[in-house]
Amino acid sequence: MTETSIPRTALPPAERSLAARLRRRPFTHHNRLVAAVVCANLACVAVAPSTMVLANFTLAVLIRQQYVINLLFWLATSAPTRWPLRVRWTLGKVYHFGGLHVGAATCATVWFLVMAVTTPPHVLTWTIAALLVAMVVFAWPSVRARCHDRFERAHRFGGWTVLVLFAVHAVLFGDEAAGWVLAVVVASVALPWLRLRRVPVRIVRPSRHVALVHFDYGVTPFAGSSTAVSRNPLLEWHSFANVPAPGRSGFRLTISRAGDWTGSLIDDMPSHVWVKGIPTAGVGNIDKLFTSVVWVATGSGIGPCLPHLLSGSTPARLVWSTRHPRRTYGDALVDEILEVQPDAVVWDTDSDGKPDLVALAYQVCRESGAEAVICISNRKTTWHVVQELEARGIPAFGAIWDS
Template identity: 65%
Template sequence: MTTSLNRTETELPPPKGKLRGLLAHPRLMHHNRLAALVVALNLAYVYAGRPLSDRSLGHAALANLALAVLIRQQYVVNLLFRLATSAPTHWPLRLRRTLGKVYHFGGLHVGAALAGAAWFLALTLRTTDGPLAAVSWTLTALLAVIVATALPPFRSRRHDAFERIHRFGGWSALALFWTHTLMAAPGPLSLSVLTLVTFSVALPWLRLRRVDVRTERPSRHVALARFDYGVTPFAGSSTAISRSPLKEWHSFANVPAPGESGFRLTISRAGDWTGSFIDDLPSKVWTKGITTAGVANIEVLFTKVVYVATGSGIGPCLPHLLAAQVPSRLVWATRDPRATYGDALVDEILAVQPQAVVWDTSRDGKPDMVALAYAAYRDFGAEAVICISNKKLTWQVVHGLERRGIPAYGAIWDS
């Protein structure tokens, strides 16, 4: 496999400074800043509203609950992306690079969930009515479990358990919120907000359906799943699929082909679920909700972009490469690409990216992806780099480029 880059060592420019390096660090990414902002606004409300009545505590808890739920709603997510990516490319790069961080919206979910749980605890501590106190403490305990199991150490090690606790615990918490609200003589505002939140939670499940899927297995590492059930998603969106809808869901990037109906998913062996999918090649799976925008949709904010992918990270990049809405250059590092993904897929990629940098790790070893990304960014004259890889390498590339003043983007594993 040839590449368009000279394989000599690429010298990276020096970091821009300590402040930029600090702000580019994953711990200070926009997701965490948004979470901190929500918490800070709640603290400001505490300071400005002292002393707070029980009604104020209840409204604050409900407002944060609504934000935590609605910001994850699929229609809201797509709206956020549409608004953020509507900026024209003649706007200053400083502004566009910030708008490109729209996919960090999950920080609002985290901040609101933490604040909402704290507000409800404060309200519970004031509750003296026996039956109402019992409901309050039950809900408080449930919220504590949901928050604790959503913390990164638990979520990363036991993601399936986190997902089930979040789903069933969330549904139970919503039911208890309704119970608590109705027992506490609610006003029209509380009922309206709870109705909206309930509808938001139920909406994706109202679109639950079992659909046909045609799968092929180019290698033991990958399955290519093809769908054509009347939905042709937009490039850069993702679809959640399941073989058991009450247990676990997995999202994959949609790969629609220009001028064709339906779409493909590239499913790489990365755990028990994907492994069994590749081994079994099921003929039917479940889907729910609508397709939602993903990280790479921000490409339209820039005049040129570089896509950096490793392994099956090529899946989320492929629809953008095929659509060619924005001039792009691909850097793809993977083991034996033709043997792993099949000649058809590799030829399809090279047909639209003849200058792609395709690094065969089984032949040439693991490359310095930051250096490869920078070289492509420099030689192509790009404005931004979008990285689709595993967590460690994504953060390495994004942080490595951002601290050098280069706009860089990649998944943040916040769900």
């Protein structure tokens, strides 16, 4: 474990160019995709509203399908590391694909409202319109953040209801094309649920703050993937990064106390949980685009980093900031990390206070010659680290919480 200290490399000032400003919020790739979808819809203003509803609705659903997500990541990360860094930097933003979902879902709702007011009034049409508007309202970022459980249930049950009502609508109005499109959409929505299963787990609790949840039910996921977990499959799902270990079957999840659901799981230590669908690619999967990377993690953010560090498929350095790492996560996990990352910067916030993660990441990146930084932390820290590093010309990546 390296000694924590004030970084020796001075952090340069942020770039002030137009290109640098366009890398900052709100000009994220996610929002650019939203804008692109909206512009494409404006260009199709002469097309029949019913056609645009179907096109947007299909895109909104399919772009969230697990097999489609994995395909997008596979395509984006297939680029060889000899390609220009600027190209690979852009491809690494593949996880912003949620902008297509947001743009298409919003446009589908607007087009359906246009269709509702330009056709003879029908209670079914306006019921669907009301449900679509309610789903958009609950998905608004500030509302979603305050009422996440309500957002999730509104999307799940509201979405299922809309599918049923759309099918009835297609039959009543003799829309054969809509029927075929709906069949594809329903199959896409149903597929993860066809893989729903209740599986045994073994939970190790090194402290009241963390649970290490071990799975071994015949699935060994790939590094950079996540698994959706629930204790009540109709009400609430949470996705966590998978931690497979080389040469072993199964995988682990690192779950920290961050709310009622995680707190309950840590306290209760259930013997079984529900999983659905397939392991799905996430932001960490983009490390293969670069010759080497720096992983920046806070707290249980070490979980998504760990499988990449263990596999060693992409040369890496680790910066980990956490409260008393051994007391919180246990000697076994910390020793496992240090065995593959003897030069890791492990910052104990109990004894050293909060570090300047931007400066630390910049220093380690320059010392190691890494091409990119991947940050796994809370929203505020992730946005700050990614934005400040990219303002200094370093490709940086992290969850966006926008979609």
